[in-house]
Amino acid sequence: MRYGRAMTTTYAVLSEGLEKRFGRVHALRGLDLAVPEGTVCGILGPNGAGKTTAVRLLTTLLRPDRGSARIAGHDLVREPAAVRRVIAVTGQNTTVDGDLTGRQNLRLFARLHRVRGPAERTDVLLERFGLIEAADRAASGYSGGMRRRLDLAASLVRRPRVLFLDEPTTGLDPASRNDVWAAVRELRDEGTTVLLTTQHLEEADQLADDIALVDRGRVAQTGSPRHLKALVGSYAEAVVADPAALAPAAAVLDRLTGGEPSFDQERTAVGAVTRDSTLTLPRLVRELDAAGVPLLDVTLRPPTLDEVFLRLTDDRPAGGTCRTDDRETAA
Amino acid sequence: MSALAHDGSAMLGRQLLRVRNNPALVILTQTMPITMLLFFGYVFGSALAMPGAEYRSFLVPGLLVATAANGVMTGMFQAAQDVHRGVTDRLRTLPVNRAAVPLGQAVADLLVTAVGTVPFLLVGLAVGWRVEGSAPAAAGALGLLLLFRFACVWAGVFLGLLSRSEEAAGQLGSATFMLPLLSNAYIPTGDLPGWLRTLAEWNPISAVTTALRHLFGNAPVPEGAAWPVAHPVAGSLAWCALLIAVFAPLAVRRYARP
Numbered sequence: 001m002r003y004g005r006a007m008t009t010t011y012a013v014l015s016e017g018l019e020k021r022f023g024r025v026h027a028l029r030g031l032d033l034a035v036p037e038g039t040v041c042g043i044l045g046p047n048g049a050g051k052t053t054a055v056r057l058l059t060t061l062l063r064p065d066r067g068s069a070r071i072a073g074h075d076l077v078r079e080p081a082a083v084r085r086v087i088a089v090t091g092q093n094t095t096v097d098g099d100l101t102g103r104q105n106l107r108l109f110a111r112l113h114r115v116r117g118p119a120e121r122t123d124v125l126l127e128r129f130g131l132i133e134a135a136d137r138a139a140s141g142y143s144g145g146m147r148r149r150l151d152l153a154a155s156l157v158r159r160p161r162v163l164f165l166d167e168p169t170t171g172l173d174p175a176s177r178n179d180v181w182a183a184v185r186e187l188r189d190e191g192t193t194v195l196l197t198t199q200h201l202e203e204a205d206q207l208a209d210d211i212a213l214v215d216r217g218r219v220a221q222t223g224s225p226r227h228l229k230a231l232v233g234s235y236a237e238a239v240v241a242d243p244a245a246l247a248p249a250a251a252v253l254d255r256l257t258g259g260e261p262s263f264d265q266e267r268t269a270v271g272a273v274t275r276d277s278t279l280t281l282p283r284l285v286r287e288l289d290a291a292g293v294p295l296l297d298v299t300l301r302p303p304t305l306d307e308v309f310l311r312l313t314d315d316r317p318a319g320g321t322c323r324t325d326d327r328e329t330a331a
Numbered sequence: 332m333s334a335l336a337h338d339g340s341a342m343l344g345r346q347l348l349r350v351r352n353n354p355a356l357v358i359l360t361q362t363m364p365i366t367m368l369l370f371f372g373y374v375f376g377s378a379l380a381m382p383g384a385e386y387r388s389f390l391v392p393g394l395l396v397a398t399a400a401n402g403v404m405t406g407m408f409q410a411a412q413d414v415h416r417g418v419t420d421r422l423r424t425l426p427v428n429r430a431a432v433p434l435g436q437a438v439a440d441l442l443v444t445a446v447g448t449v450p451f452l453l454v455g456l457a458v459g460w461r462v463e464g465s466a467p468a469a470a471g472a473l474g475l476l477l478l479f480r481f482a483c484v485w486a487g488v489f490l491g492l493l494s495r496s497e498e499a500a501g502q503l504g505s506a507t508f509m510l511p512l513l514s515n516a517y518i519p520t521g522d523l524p525g526w527l528r529t530l531a532e533w534n535p536i537s538a539v540t541t542a543l544r545h546l547f548g549n550a551p552v553p554e555g556a557a558w559p560v561a562h563p564v565a566g567s568l569a570w571c572a573l574l575i576a577v578f579a580p581l582a583v584r585r586y587a588r589p
Contacts, residue, residue, distance in 0.1 A: 059424045084426040094424060095417040099349040108348075111341040112425050138352060154421075 012037045012162045012193035013058060015069035015076075019217075020053050020062060027053040029217035030067065035195055035210070037072075037161075040188050042208030043197040044309070050217040051197035052093070055166045058195070059089045072161045072193075088155035091166025095151055098140030102131050102150050105139055106157060113158040125153040129183070145176025152183055163187060165196040169203060181206060201306050215313040230277070232303045232311045233259070236284055237271035241294035246270050249293045256287060268296075273303070338428040342435025343442075346409075350443055360405075361447040364398040365454050371517060372458055384459045389550055391460040392472075392543035393516030395448065396536050399480040400511060402440060404504035406487020409436060410582075411500030414492060419586070429587035433579075437484045444480050448473070464548030472546035475567055479539045482574035489582040515560070516540050521553055532557035535574070538566035 013035040020028040028050045035041040043051050056062040058069060060080040068075070074082040096105040106125055110118030126135050129149040134142060139150055148168065155163055165184070169177040184194055184207050198204050204211050205225045213221040213228070221228060236257055238249045243265070250261040250270045257274035264271070281300045288295055303311075350357050372390055376383035410433070413419045422432055452460075462469045487504070494500035511517065513527075514536035520528050531537055542563035544550040552563055559566030 061420055061423055081426060084424060087424065089421065089424040091417075093417045094421040096421065097345065097349070097413075097418050098416065099352055100345065101352070104345075104348050104352075108341060108345050109425070111344075112338060112422075112427050114337070 010037045010073075011035060011070070012039075012072055013041070013069070013195055015058065015067065017067035018054070018057055018064045018069060019066040020050075020057060021065055027217055028057070028064075031057075031214075031217070032219055033069075033212060035162075035193060037193050038188065038191050039209040040184065040194040040196065040207050042204035042211045043195065043214055044199070044201065044204045044208075044211050045197075045214035046199060046309075049214045051214055052091075052166055053217075054214070055089070055091065055164050055195070055197055059087055059094075059164050060084060061089075061094075086161040087164060088160035088162075089164045089166070090148075090151040090155045090168065091164070092170065093166065095147075096139055096154050099138060101136050101138055102126065102142070102146075102153075103135040105150065105154055109154045110157040115158050118157075121157055125156060129153045130179075143176075145172050145179065148172060148176065148180060149183075152180065156187075159190070160192060162193045162195065165194065167197055167199070169198070169200070177203075201304060201309060213309065213312055221312045228308045228312065229302045230275075232308045233273045233275040234277075234279070234300060234302050235271055235307070236274055236279070237269055237297075237299040238284075238288055238293065238295060239267060239269040239297040241268070241296050243268050245293050248291050249288060252288050252291050252293065256284065271299075335428045335431055335434070338431030339434045339438070342427075342432050343439050344435075346436055346439030347442070350439075357443060357447065360401075361450060364394045364451050368394050368451070368454060368458065375517070387455075387458045388460045389519075389544070390517065391452075391455040392547060392549055393511070393514075393540050395451070395476055395543060396479065396540040397511035397514075397516045398448075398451070399444070399476055399539070400483055400536050401507065402444070402480045402483030403487040403490070403507045403510075405440060406436065406484035407491035407494065407500050407504045408487075408497075409440075410488045410491025411494040411497050412491075414494065415497045419492075423586075430583045433485070433488045433582045433586055436488060437481055440484045441477055441481050445477060448476070460549070462547050464546060468546040468548070471564075472543045475539060475542055475546070475564070475571075478571045479535070479567065482571040482578070485575055485578040485582055489578045489585060492582060492585045510534065511536050514540065515553075519553065520556070520560075529557055532560045535559070535567075535570040538563055538570055542567040 011034050013033055015031055015033045018028050018031040031050070031054055043054060045051050053062065057064050058071065058076065060076065060083055063077065068077065070076065071083045072086045074086065076083055100108065103122055103126065106122040107118050110121050115121050126132050129152065131146065131150060131153065134146055139147060142150060169180050172180065184196070188194055196207065208225065210222060210224055211228060212219045236253060238253065240246060240249050246263060246268060253261045253270060253272040256279060257272040257276065259272035259274050261270050261272040279300065281298065284300055285295070285298050288298065368390060372387040373383065376386040379386055381389065490503065491500050513531050514534040515531060516536055520531045520537065523531060538559035541552060541560045545552050545563050553560065559570065
């Protein structure tokens, strides 16, 4: 998030060396983040990486042990009240009141935000998030997708400058997930900065302008999805008709990619990673064909973020801590 | 201060909406003391040395105060529910006065209690309880009752904010049911062994119960009791002041803690 941008960039979220410990668990070990205004930043990491702790610190729910941060220019530790005026938070641990109806919830939030015309604002949001019909039912009876839409609507009663979404689509079906994604894109287009955590690489790929790969309490790598993929390289693979053809195919891949070919005997396939961005699919086919390889299928594709993640963070030691959720340490 | 009033009234509104959305829960809670009055009044009342009608007059103030003490449970359960369902954290990220949420909860509870006491008093009248003192004294008794409830809810809110889970809060809350058993709410403490009597009479419930019996004119202040019971009105006010002075700031601080 600190590349190729002019010096005048203003950051909606700027943190330096944020640290947080819970007893013996070092949840964050120095988190540096710089999220330019009006962008979507995806905090991507496995369970226990410190994503939720990071959100809780940045939204004034926890006080950092060390380090500092500014949210839309306000110091997190010294001006928490000012920070709260410019942020909104939605997550599994920060939700609306299930005992109230959707409408009652939105009106309550509008009142607390001192929005003029809370009833009108509520109607606009109910309409926008497709909650008109369910508006007068208790939120505890909503489906997961409706509940998340209501949570999101409650965050928007007064447009925040920075919106924090903690795993906004966890547990949602694909249709509801697409709704949330559409809402995030719309907000970004309206100029809201969004910081979202996710374990889903596809989600970060879909939504984020920049990704911060978080691993064991630190940012392991930052960049746009494309940038991160380029760091890892594309993946070339040939499926051959005859196991005997694997060796010549591997030789061609070795020469073209400079990567180390790996074999999949079951599929009679051989693949390799390449950082050579000039390698094209036709050339790959021509060269394999010229070497007499009986080709069944050829692939040249950018790496998935899963591959990016595995390559750019250290391998976790086997039998290491395997918490089900980093929220437990944040409680 | 105007922020506290604004945010506090919004939070008060929220709590009242919850009651309106789910009236069954409140009605059920308010039925409990009525059921106990009928059970205790007629079952225990028939077995005690005290004549039944006299015991029921004795019991009404006791049950009023015992029910008020349940404010610990109610306050704790509601606060714990909000914490563990993520509502508290959501509210903490809003630009809301830090005292508004617990204050709104305590005031809403006060209103619900005030209304909920009416049917109980009507049943009390039906089983023979009467206001035997002056009207201002009786009004004072009700005021004292609500003040005690308010104090108990603050203690409950603080404990609820500390709770590890909703279930834990529920279980600990149920334990507060025991508190009136070691007081003069259901039985006179005069015949208890010395040390047990001292313990029971230093229970805040005893002072408030005695004050109510005294102000309603239902029973005289017992002789030779511990100070809070021997001076029931002053003792009750002191207990309430102490509870509020300790638990209200603790609850607000705990709520505001980042």
